[in-house]
Structure formats: structure tokens, C-alpha cells
Amino acid sequence: MSVPLAQVQLRDRSGDTGCVSNNGFCPDWIADNYQRYQDPLIEHIVLTLISVAIGFAIAFSLALLAHRRRWLAGPIVQVTGILYTLPSLAVFFLLLPLTGRGRTTAVIALVSYTLLIIFRNVRTGLDNVPAETRDAARGVGLTDRQLLWRVELPLALPEIMAGLRIATTTTVGLATLAFFAGAGGLGGEIFADVNFKSNVVVAGGLCVLLAAALDLLILLAQRLATPWARAAR
Amino acid sequence: MTQPPASDKASTPDAAAGLEFREATKAYPGQGQPAVDRLSLSVPAGEICVLVGPSGCGKTTAMRMVNRMIDLTSGDILIDGRSVKERGPAELRREIGYAIQQIGLFPHITVSENIATVPKLLGWKPDRIRDRVDELLELVSLDPTETRDRYPAQLSGGQRQRIGVARALAADPPLMLMDEPFGAIDPINRERLQNEFLRLQSEIRKTIVFVTHDIDEAIKMGDRIAILKKGGVLAQFAPPAELLMFPADKFVEDFVGADRALKRLALQRVRDVDLWTAPVVRVGEAVAEVRAKLADSDLRYPLLVDAEQRPLGWLSEEALRGERVQEVLRSPAEPLLDLDDVLRDALSDLLQHETQYGPVVDANGRVAGVLSVEILGQALQVEPEAVPSGADLATRS
Numbered sequence: 001m002s003v004p005l006a007q008v009q010l011r012d013r014s015g016d017t018g019c020v021s022n023n024g025f026c027p028d029w030i031a032d033n034y035q036r037y038q039d040p041l042i043e044h045i046v047l048t049l050i051s052v053a054i055g056f057a058i059a060f061s062l063a064l065l066a067h068r069r070r071w072l073a074g075p076i077v078q079v080t081g082i083l084y085t086l087p088s089l090a091v092f093f094l095l096l097p098l099t100g101r102g103r104t105t106a107v108i109a110l111v112s113y114t115l116l117i118i119f120r121n122v123r124t125g126l127d128n129v130p131a132e133t134r135d136a137a138r139g140v141g142l143t144d145r146q147l148l149w150r151v152e153l154p155l156a157l158p159e160i161m162a163g164l165r166i167a168t169t170t171t172v173g174l175a176t177l178a179f180f181a182g183a184g185g186l187g188g189e190i191f192a193d194v195n196f197k198s199n200v201v202v203a204g205g206l207c208v209l210l211a212a213a214l215d216l217l218i219l220l221a222q223r224l225a226t227p228w229a230r231a232a233r
Numbered sequence: 234m235t236q237p238p239a240s241d242k243a244s245t246p247d248a249a250a251g252l253e254f255r256e257a258t259k260a261y262p263g264q265g266q267p268a269v270d271r272l273s274l275s276v277p278a279g280e281i282c283v284l285v286g287p288s289g290c291g292k293t294t295a296m297r298m299v300n301r302m303i304d305l306t307s308g309d310i311l312i313d314g315r316s317v318k319e320r321g322p323a324e325l326r327r328e329i330g331y332a333i334q335q336i337g338l339f340p341h342i343t344v345s346e347n348i349a350t351v352p353k354l355l356g357w358k359p360d361r362i363r364d365r366v367d368e369l370l371e372l373v374s375l376d377p378t379e380t381r382d383r384y385p386a387q388l389s390g391g392q393r394q395r396i397g398v399a400r401a402l403a404a405d406p407p408l409m410l411m412d413e414p415f416g417a418i419d420p421i422n423r424e425r426l427q428n429e430f431l432r433l434q435s436e437i438r439k440t441i442v443f444v445t446h447d448i449d450e451a452i453k454m455g456d457r458i459a460i461l462k463k464g465g466v467l468a469q470f471a472p473p474a475e476l477l478m479f480p481a482d483k484f485v486e487d488f489v490g491a492d493r494a495l496k497r498l499a500l501q502r503v504r505d506v507d508l509w510t511a512p513v514v515r516v517g518e519a520v521a522e523v524r525a526k527l528a529d530s531d532l533r534y535p536l537l538v539d540a541e542q543r544p545l546g547w548l549s550e551e552a553l554r555g556e557r558v559q560e561v562l563r564s565p566a567e568p569l570l571d572l573d574d575v576l577r578d579a580l581s582d583l584l585q586h587e588t589q590y591g592p593v594v595d596a597n598g599r600v601a602g603v604l605s606v607e608i609l610g611q612a613l614q615v616e617p618e619a620v621p622s623g624a625d626l627a628t629r630s
Contacts, residue, residue: 136337139302139410140351140400141327154341228341231384 025197034202037189041206044185047175048214051107052168055114060160062115063122064148073123080116088113088174092181101182109181110174114167121163125156158229161222165215172211186210249278249440250407252299256308259294259465268294269465271308276457278407279438283455285445286488291465292444296410299442300329312408327351330401330409330439334416336393338385344370344396345381351404369399372436374429391422398430402437412444427453431623448489452477452496453623460485474500474620494613498576500620503593506576506612508602511592513538514548518558532603534563536592542599544569544592566592570604580609 019026059080066073091109099105129152137151153160176187189203223230253275260267269291276282284292297303299310301322310317317325338347345366352362367377373395385393394414401409415423415430431454434441445451451458452473460468460476462484469481477493477500480486489496512530514523514537523535535553537545537560549563568582570593583591583606590605 130335130337132333132335132337133339134337135302135335136331136333136397137339139300139326139331139333139337141323141325141354142350143323146354151339151341155339157341226341228384228386231386 020196020198023196025201029198030202037186037202037206040184040186040189040203041210043183044172044175044178044187044207044210047103047106047110047178047183047185048168048171048210050103051110051171051175052114052164054107055111055167055171056118056164058111059115059118060122063119063126066119066123067126067148067152076119077116080112080119083112084116086112088177089180092177096181103183105181106175106178106183106185110171110178113174114171117167117170118160118163121159121166122156125159125163126152128159129155154226157226158222161218161225165218168214168218169211172207172214176207248407249438250313251278252276252282252408252440252442253311253314254295254308255311257295257298257305257310258307259291259298259303260306266464267291267306269298269461272461272465272467273308274459274467274470276440276442278440280456281434281441281443281454283443283445283451283458284461285448285451285455285458286461286468287463288446289463290461292446292461293412294465295461296412296442296444299408299410300326300331302326327354327404328406328408330406330411332397332401332409332411332414334413336397336417338393338396338400340385343382343384344388347385347396348400348403350400355404365403369402372402372433373399375399390418391426394418394426395429398433402439407440409439409441410444411441413446414443415450416445416447430454449496452489452500456622456625460488472617473622474617478617495577495580497613497620498580498609499578500623501576501612501615502572503570503574503576503579503604504572505621506604506608508593508604508608509590511536511544511600511603513542513544513600514558515540516558516560520553520556520558523553523558531605532590536566536600536603537562538600541597544594544600564588569594572596572601576609576612579604580606 020029062072062076062080066076088109091112092105095105095108099108133151133155134147137147142150175185176190178185179188179191186203186207190200193199254272256271256273257269258267258271259269272291272295274282284295286292294303298305299312299317301317301320305318312329339350345363348366348369349362352365357365366381370377370380375392375395380388380392380396385396388396394417398414401411415426418426427450443451443454445454455473457470457472458476459470462468468488469476469485471479471481474497476485477489477497480489480493486493509531510529512523512526512532512535514526514535516537527533527535534547534549535558537548537552537558539545544566545560546562546565548558549561552559552561568586568588568591570579570582570591572593572595574582579591583589583604589607590603593601593604595601
């Protein structure tokens, strides 16, 4: 197979000496070169956010559909389950002839990984709404739609947000492979000079930091959105 | 029969609704016996109708058909003469208060938002909702400023139950459905909530369908009791006293229990029966007068009282030896019964003190008469129409 999956450009470090030529961990080099990671980082963030947002929209809609028509839940879990287990590199390969190199291909692959996680969590959240709460809501005269938007979804919010957190951190990690599909991101930097410790530490470290930051951000949003959850004694 | 209270700022009653079951039936496919079988009964406006029976008798199903949480298979249910089948379920339910054992408060919104649920659905203005919430909190004996902004998880079980009742009452519905509303509360608090609710009902005078499996609660809460048996068949529909005196069949007799005479005594208070006149005397009174009092009395011994007419004890023969009464007691004035005691408790007191009779005092501790086991026996002979229901009992105290 001779399809050029990615164009890895080995970086030129010929002028360097000492720590750098020994592929070591060099704080000085990092301080001089950190700017080169800025654009890949932004690419990485955009890639992650787009993928999670689309994934959430699809999985959330599917979960609401399965909430109404329960027989749909099984088939949806099966299909999203298969998508979840496909190796991402293989997906990039398979998509190349269809969507070509670039962001679209990467996003399609990344979205397909978030579906199962988010779908399952939304479903679990909705299923965990206490039966008596549902009964009381219907009993005082809420319509099915009002029940869903005013009672069930707010109560499912902690689990929905938990799903979103897992999906986001997973996507940040998987997006490092997006450069194989030509979508850039921090993965490109890592593979550009995989032997050089300083490079791997900075690019990899940014991924970890990004995942942690997004995770914290969602957690914060969840806290703000569910003041009642902390009221329980 | 009973007039709503003339002025009641808490809730100008929206006139309670009459409720009628007409051959109401619920049958589930694949099940031989229907859950509710041609149930016919009518509840006058402003009364509490208790549906009671063993588990599987269809009492909850019968209640849930009223607001269409369960749809009728055949027959009809009419609220103020109008069939529930004509109404959209959601719209119908907003006009019917709904309180269940598990309460089902919404955990994610505050107490005031919980109570405001139905008014909001009905599109009330925020000002009106706010006032109504505070009014209801006071009505169920909770402090508005303290409770309003809390979440359900921050309240005790009893408080949550009160909020549940307040939410059911929020839009001033003419009809309320209550499914074992006090079932999950400990016995002491349950009794308190029952009494509180009966007092509340005496103000708001709603028509209430109350489901319970507990015959004691049924007798206490009901103006009328419908006893259902397996298969959703109505065994008897009658006021509590009638049920206890004239059970329609063996099933009802067993269900109300072997102690139905005692249960009937729980429906009357000491003040409801004709007491014996107490031969009261004071120290220093002329013995000749005392003897005359005793001759008129059903009692053999005089009751010594103090200057305030408070009982001190029963005098012995020795006390009457001289010309003037002396303070020689043969027994203390025990048990001391209260005009507000229910007869069952009074009987229990007498039995515990191994005595046939005991002095009765009023709220100020003054002697009002003497209650004896004989009087209690007579109280059981009274026609059921003359015996108040538990709901009446709570109202009058």
C-alpha cells in the first residue's frame, strides 16, 4: 500500500549541539521554540470541539429518540458500538477515498468515537430519573414534552455531563492521530521528531493539559448548572 | 350538609367537586380478573372518601382512573357531572390535586418552584405565584422564609410530605387524589400529619379520594369508606361508624378487625357521652349534705375537690364519721380523664388503673363528671348516624 498517509517532515536540528543533539530534555530549547506549538494546539482544540459538538448533537438526538421508542436503543447501541471499536487509523484509511485528506475525514472519525459514550450516558441519566418523580410530574399535569425538558433532562444532567467529559478527553487523545488524515493538530508535532524528548514532552504535555483543562471546564459548567446536586446533605 | 367556612383567606374554596364512579372498570388484557370491577359510588363535594383494602384490591387503580393516569376500560367517572374521558389528560390533571406516598418532589428545583409547578403550567403571574407559595407554606405549617429556597434533599421526611400536599393544593383544585400520602412516615409523625391534614381539610373542604391499606387510617380520615376486595369489587361503602357496627359481610368484618368495638370508641370523645354527675365535696362540708349527694348519685364514694373544683381523691367511709368531712382518702383521683380524650383511650386508662370509673375534668382541670365502663358500654349502642367521623372529630377540637 503506497498511499501517502501523512507527510512527516523531519525537523532540521543540524545547528544544535549538546542537549539537543543528544535528543535530551532541554528547557532552553523549549523556551526558545514553544511558539511553534501554538498553531497545532489551536488546530487540536478546534478539531476536538467540533467533533465533540457534532457527536453530542447526534448522540443526544438518538438518545431522545430511544427514550420515546425504546426498541431503538438496542440497534443504536450495536451500531455505535461497532463504530467505537473500529481502529481509528483504519477509519482514516477507509475514509480517504471518500472524503479525501483534511479536517472532514478526521472529524468524521472522531465523531464516531464519541457517539457510544454520549448516547449511553444520556440514556443512563434519563433512565435513572426516579419513577415517583416521573409519576408526580405526570400526575400534576405535565405533558410528555414538559416532563422531558423540565424534569427528566435536568435530572439527567450530571450523567450527560459525565459522558461529555469522557468523550472530550478521549477525543483530545485520539485527535493526535488526526494528522494522519492531514488534519494537523499536536500529533503532527509529536511525529515530526519522535526521537527528540523535548519535542515529545512539550507536544504530549500540551495534549494532557488540554484534556485536563477541558475536563475541568465541563465539570465547572456542570457544577453551575446543578446547584441542587450539592444540596443533598 | 356541611357549609364551607365563611371567610378563609388561605384559599377561597373553589367549591369542591362532586365525584361519581359509574360502573368504572379496568381490565388488563391477559388477566382473567379485572383490576377494578364495575365500581359505582359517589362522593359528595367536600368529603373525604377513603379507598381501602388489601394489596391487589385495585384501590390505587381506581384512584388513578380519576385523573386518567390509568384509562378506563369501560364505565365512566364524572367530576361535577362531567366525564373525565372528555378531557385531555394533562389539562384534567392540572385541576386535580395529586399527592403520592413517595411524594415525588422534583429534586432539582427549590421548594417554592416545586409548589409553583401547576400555577406556572396554568400561566399565573409571578406575583400571584409568589403570594400563593407563601400562603401554602403557612397553611402546611412551614415557615416561608426558611423553607422557600431550599431543595427537597435539605428537608426532613415530614417536611417533604407537607410540601407534597402544598404542591397538590397549589392551584386550589376542587378535587384531590392522595395515595397513601402518610405511608412512609414514622408512626408519631404520621399521626401528627394526619391530624394536621384533617384540620387543614376543615378549612379548605376539598373533595378527596384517599387511598390506604390501613383500616385505622381509613377510619380516622374518612367521611366515607369504600372497602374493596380482590378483583376490584366493592365490598361496602359507608361512613366509618356504620362500617364498624354493621359490616356487610364476612370479608368486611375480618378486614375491620376483631376490635371493631374499640375502633368505634375511637370515633367518640368523652364529651360526646352523658357522664355521671360527680358527688363532689370539700373538706369541712356537713356530712349530712354529703350523704344526700351520694343518695342521688350512681357512685358510692364522694369525690374530694379543692377550692377550684379540682379533684383530690375519693373519700373513704372514715372521712364521713364525724359531723364535718375530713380528708381521709381511700384512693387517689385516678385515672384523671379529659373531656377531649377519645373513648378508647379513656377505656384504656380505666383498665390500666383497674377501676370501673374515673373523674373527668375540663380544660381548666375542674371536675366535669365521671366516666364509667358502663357508660362506655352504652356508647356502643348509639346509632351509627350519631357517631361522628374521624374528620369531624379533628375539626371540632
